[in-house]
Amino acid sequence: MEGRLRFPVKPSEQEESCLRYYSLLDEAIAELAAKLPAYQLVVKSKLYALFTLLSRTFMEQQATCKPAEPYFVNRDRFKTLIQRVESNFCDKITVEQAAKQVSLNPFHFCKLFKKLTGRTFVEYVNVCRMNEAERLLRESNDTVTEIAALVGCDNPNYFTRLYKQYKGMTPSQARK
Incomplete structure (x- = not known):
């Protein structure tokens, strides 16, 4: 998303459907704790899934508020x-x-x-x-x-x- 999208600190307070996304974080934390072979890939995939779902939830709201100028943080x-x-x-x-x-x-x-x-x-x-x-x-x-x-x-x-x-x-x- 190249920094164009900002997620709320507590997504479920703005959108109740985000509560079900928290299980992805729990699964990522469990993988980090267990450190089974290739755990990094599992953690990464859980985070990608989380950010994808958050993007789908909050992108539409923010797209209407911001100009289409490309974002470059530096x-x-x-x-x-x-x-x-x-x-x-x-x-x-x-x-x-x-x-x-x-x-x-x-x-x-x-x-x-x-x-x-x-x-x-x-x-x-x-x-x-x-x-x-x-x-x-x-x-x-x-x-x-x-x-x-x-x-x-x-x-x-x-x-x-x-x-x-x-x-x-x-x-x-x-x-x-």
Whole structure:
């Protein structure tokens, strides 16, 4: 349910039919206590059944109250970082620094960032830089080397390769 559904703390107080779901919890607890072979699978299946039944019971009520916007629990965590990337093109920022800014380890950061934006962090930074470079090529008389430096690429040859990769043409071709 990707965090879109909230269950009441005491479901049976809101919906009496939930009382019969509690037996699933009792069975899961008994499995945990007995620890018979493969007990983890039984516990997991009981919890899946419980959450499925709770979802069926409470989903309809909540679906009418909430907007259809996809839920992403860490979206706010990334807002400041994304604003920083989009406004400070020439700043060098590593994945490790970005992960630290949102208090995550680099692996988890990369996974969540891609889920949120649809791109890896490096791709996102490069797209922002190439979009700004495209604007500068159209609106300024700066040289390609100067524009490369303005968007955070120290090496003009690397900048040209990146620009071609993301925009399908070289910076010189774009300027024409």
